[in-house]
Amino acid sequence: MKKPVSYIICGTPRTGSTLLCELLAATNVCGCANSYFREQDVTWWAKRWGVLPGARLDDPRFDALYLAAMMRAATRGKVFGLRVMHASLDDAARRLGNALGSRERLVVQFERAFGPVSYIHLRRKDKVAQAISRLKAEQSGLWHLNADGSVMEGEERRAPVQYDAAQISTFVEELEKDEAGWDAFFSEQQIEPYRITYEDLTARPHDTIAEVLRLLGRDPSLAHDLPLPTAKMADATSREWAERFRQERPALA
Numbered sequence: 001m002k003k004p005v006s007y008i009i010c011g012t013p014r015t016g017s018t019l020l021c022e023l024l025a026a027t028n029v030c031g032c033a034n035s036y037f038r039e040q041d042v043t044w045w046a047k048r049w050g051v052l053p054g055a056r057l058d059d060p061r062f063d064a065l066y067l068a069a070m071m072r073a074a075t076r077g078k079v080f081g082l083r084v085m086h087a088s089l090d091d092a093a094r095r096l097g098n099a100l101g102s103r104e105r106l107v108v109q110f111e112r113a114f115g116p117v118s119y120i121h122l123r124r125k126d127k128v129a130q131a132i133s134r135l136k137a138e139q140s141g142l143w144h145l146n147a148d149g150s151v152m153e154g155e156e157r158r159a160p161v162q163y164d165a166a167q168i169s170t171f172v173e174e175l176e177k178d179e180a181g182w183d184a185f186f187s188e189q190q191i192e193p194y195r196i197t198y199e200d201l202t203a204r205p206h207d208t209i210a211e212v213l214r215l216l217g218r219d220p221s222l223a224h225d226l227p228l229p230t231a232k233m234a235d236a237t238s239r240e241w242a243e244r245f246r247q248e249r250p251a252l253a
Contacts, residue, residue, distance in 0.1 A: 005217065006080040006081075006082070006116065006118070007031070007118040008118075008120065009081070009120045009122055010121050010182055010185075012086060012175050013130075013134055013175075014131075014133040015123060015130065018144050018152075019201060020033075021033045022230065024209060025081070026227075027077075027209070027222045027226070028222075029079060030079050031074050031076050031077070031080050031082075032073065032081055033082055033083045034082075034083055035084070036083075037082075037091050038091070039088065042057075042066070043057065045066075045069075045070070051069050064098070064100075067095070067100075067113060071114075086179075089106065089181075096110070105189070119186070119191050119193035120193060121182060121193035123182075123196075124197065124199070126199070126242075127175050128168070128252070128253055129238065130171075130198070131168045131172045135161075136237070137233070140155070140158040140160075141155035141159050145230060146230065147230060148231075152229075165245055168241070168245050173252075194211075194212070196208060196212075205228060206223045206226060
């Protein structure tokens with residue numbers, strides 16, 4: 001069976017990947033990208049797709065059934081979409097290896113599973129702001145808002161947030177390590193990804209989606225007039241924390 005056009009969004013947490021995935025899905029011709037290999041979410045997706053309870057997680061058939069269900073669910077308009085955070089690369093390699101009966105390089109497994117792949121590298125220039133966004137999300141339990149301000153993902157009742165310079169430092173270092181990991185991955189695999197920054201995506205979302213549509217051989221005009229699905233989470237507290245952190249930890253700013 002001919003495989004769909006495929007793309008993989010390669011990112012780190014709090015880079016605007018939910019906005020990018022939701023906008024691409026809204027075109028109805030760009031698949032339904034999500035973090036299907038994030039280990040914490042595999043059981044949820046498997047239940048949603050009917051893979052569980054038919055096959056247990058420890059069933060040798062599970063990964064093949066899961067991959068087949070993923071292909072059906074994430075393909076729309078003959079395009080397959082996937083989001084992979086750097087922290088999930090090893091899990092993706094393991095599950096694909098089990099599903100395909102292969103221990104080849106991950107990019108080879110991606111192509112065997114999904115056909116020719118366009119890689120989209122999504123990153124955020126301002127790592128301090130990215131780290132603060134993650135800290136606030138973890139503390140409050142609120143991860144994403146719909147455009148109308150209602151909760152998309154997370155707790156309805158937000159827990160209080162508290163400035164934590166040490167944790168921000170840890171997150172900045174983790175983000176820089178993961179970005180270096182993506183750079184090494186692309187270099188080692190001789191991949192030249194299509195590059196998007198959070199800053200460009202949030203400043204001109206429709207132009208960015210049009211460019212991705214063009215990359216995938218789809219009509220870029222489909223990006224026009226798409227309603228924005230998410231609201232920005234950054235607020236005055238975020239800005240205050242960023243200014244304070246840069247004063248206290250200039251080496252990481």
